Amino acid sequence: MGIPASLLWMLAIISGISVANLYYNQPLLNKISSDLQVSEFVANLMPMTTQIGYAMGLLFIIPLGDLYKRRSIIVINFLLLVISMFSIAISPNMYFVLIASLVTGICSVMPQIFIPIVSQFSKPENKARNVGLLVSGLLTGILGSRVISGIVGEYCGWRAMYYIAAGIMLLCIFIVMRILPDMPSNYKGTYGGLMRSLFTLFKDNPTIRMVSTRAGLAFGSFLALWACLAFKMSGEPFYAGNNVIGMLGLCGMAGALTASLVGSYVPKWGVRNLNYIGGIIMIVSWCIMYIFQDTYLSFIIGIIMIDIGMQCIQISNQTCALSLAPKASNRVNTIFMTTYFIGGSLGTFLAGTFWHLLSWEGVTGVGICMTLGSLLITFCTRR
Structure with a gap:
């Protein structure tokens, strides 16, 4: 049957928006360092912690898409992102920022759930093209996030970017619940068996x-x-x-x-x-x-x-x-x-x-x- 174009485009846009959470911090590190009164070395732990979280999400969260309903996994991850983005925005110290950054990395893996959905349900002749569209959205989010956060941070302060991101993640929850249908799981068994x-x-x-x-x-x-x-x-x-x-x-x-x-x-x-x-x-x-x-x-x-x-x-x-x-x-x-x-x-x-x-x-x-x-x-x- 294939995937409707409207759903495909929306998934591509959400992919870019969600992966952008990983990269907002890079142009803002000097401001974060100054505001929280930490060294540049300590501030640089923020992107590293976020990437570690992303690797953990890839390994431990993405396989769940074969075991449980994918829409439920996606909604829960977006909800956790709302909390982590808001937590970074109000963080009183760097330790709080690092904990929230780890959660942000873990939960920003939704595009890697969307891509298998598109691959599985696309017509064979359209599969590569449709995956390519999602990758376009993903990479646009990665590259565009640095530009956007740099501008917002320059004129509104670094915390403003994370308040905005929290609001965007909340909006994504409602969009996903509206546009993404329930899909059957592909695996019957336990999480341990899934990982094996x-x-x-x-x-x-x-x-x-x-x-x-x-x-x-x-x-x-x-x-x-x-x-x-x-x-x-x-x-x-x-x-x-x-x-x-x-x-x-x-x-x-x-x-x-x-x-x-x-x-x-x-x-x-x-x-x-x-x-x-x-x-x-x-x-x-x-x-x-x-x-x-x-x-x-x-x-x-x-x-x-x-x-x-x-x-x-x-x-x-x-x-x-x-x-x-x-x-x-x-x-x-x-x-x-x-x-x-x-x-x-x-x-x-x-x-x-x-x-x-x-x-x-x-x-x-x-x-x-x-x-x-x-x-x-x-x-x-x-x-």
């Missing part, structure tokens, strides 16, 4: 492991850019302020909006070919940003290209993974996204390390090497 089946899926499906690792390496290359872009742009010859650096996120949004288009080409071009195309685009983008590293134009072009390349790789591999076990789609997505974020964390760590050792040359080397690793897996496999 997760590891069985991982062990018994080499293709799931392969596509997840391949996408994770590419995501590491993608995040290597964003991990060190602020360092690069704040130095010579740019000496750019946070507002200019944040605006570069809009270039990334332009690339992210191609995700739905990329998804429509998965059935035509095949997963393997799109991985070659995406990997080559990413390497070319890194070369442009290295050779012409003293110009804004090179970074604008490079950011757009690296986003397009990333979409080719993520959407093709995620669609492939979800098609391998439709009745265990939430657990498969847990494996995919956990591996994906491990790759992203590795890229962030290596980029930061090599920035200190070799500056932009080191970051470029990390980005190219991780993309080459992804391409090598494609070269050595048949999918």
